[in-house]
Amino acid sequence: MTDNAPDRVTCAVLIIGDEILSGRTQDTNLRDIARYLGVIGVDLAEARTVSDVLQDIVDALNALRERYDYVITTGGIGPTHDDITADAVAAAFGVELEEHPEIIEMMSKRWGTELNAARRRMARVPVGGALVKNPVQGPPGFTIGNVFTLAGVPSIMRGMLEDVGPRMRGGRPTVSRTVRVEGSGEGVIAAPLEAVAKAHPDMSLGSYPFFSPDGFGSNLVVRSRDPDALAGAVAELIVALKGAGIENVREIEVA
Template sequence: MGSPAGADRVTAGVLIIGDEILSGRTQDTNLRDIALYLGVHGVDLAEARTVPDVLEEIVAALDALRSRYDYVITTGGIGPTHDDITADAVAAAFGVELYEHPDILAMMQARWGSELNAARRRMARVPVGGELVKNPVQGPPGFTIGNVFVLAGVPMIMRGMLEDVGWRLRSGAVVISRTVRVEGSGEGAIAAPLEAVARNHPQMSLGSYPFFGDGGYGSNLVLRGRDPAEVEATVAELIGALKAAGVETLREVEAPPGA
């Protein structure tokens, strides 16, 4: 079900860029890391898209996301090769030119000296009006312009860059997550009480996540909301509704990672 609503909700979209992701050659791990990082800052990841290395498609997706959400984070496409066109696409979306940032050029000159070739200089290009996002791991920094943050696709570098993003975000109320574990009952048995409780609490997010294994089967029912009192009351109401429906083997457990 949907994310917890509320006037204090701050939202973000993620744009994952790269043919290698769509082809399956590279498995994306950045989305989960970004979602968890944003959650700590009270920002809901509301949508994620993956697009190929095609300028028009990057621009179209970026325009859609940045007009819909408070923030957009892009990953990938800021390296030195011909298909690294994220900077070009972001500049096109904002209607500005690219220029070689002197601070990035100085970093590159210190690192590569006479080996600073045209391909590497591509990584120094930043849209006019953009600001740098620090890269504490290796290589050139990312950048931000408007409500868009442009980060590397390499997971370790992306995670490092995220640390220079958090302080720039307008934080919303952090989401509280609680999990009720139901064992030995399928989703068909719990659907009606879960739906009834969800209707009574439209500001909450209630989701059912089945599990199967040697130890049996059941569902983790995850409740998410911003109001601690409402979260507490909803957990109690859900447990009561499940027991009234004949579901007896249940207990509250620690929320699974990312819930």
């Protein structure tokens, strides 16, 4: 990462699939994408989940790709009739779909004469698009414009991410530090936390309560792209908390 890296690069995630909205499948891709993007200095700014309805996907995709630097879609690129993500991406960009010869060649080697119409659906890529490598199994994803279209299967999606990251223009990574307050509720820590937050409007300060058999309290997480400024804000927060009569305060390491 260079010193002149842009301050903020943004990305949205569009999760596609009725199975997510129905609760039949629990999504874990959003968590994994958020963690991956944070490491390369890209902010996950918004996430949406839409059903397998073509126009709903097109509308959501167009809104997100206009607003953010990048969009990652997950799901809907399999062989069944309801896997319509490729159709929606092509419609959003106003282009046709075509069978990518590299995918057809790969499929032919794997399935031979069993390369049926359903499997060939997975070879369709919007005209002008490029492939996203799939190091796990099955056909690759694809990218067009600022959109990366990935599989919904978590292990495959994570593999594809490794090819997406190097194509993104990274920003300055966000770093975080955590102050742990034990034995005091959010009502007590709210005022000093708000005061520090107002003094550092370019930072993110969050309060995350915890409850356990050993006691209760909150973890206060401070995030910034400037490590030196972050250290100063954490020191101010500790002083402000102690100034409010809260003594059981300490910074902790979070893996």
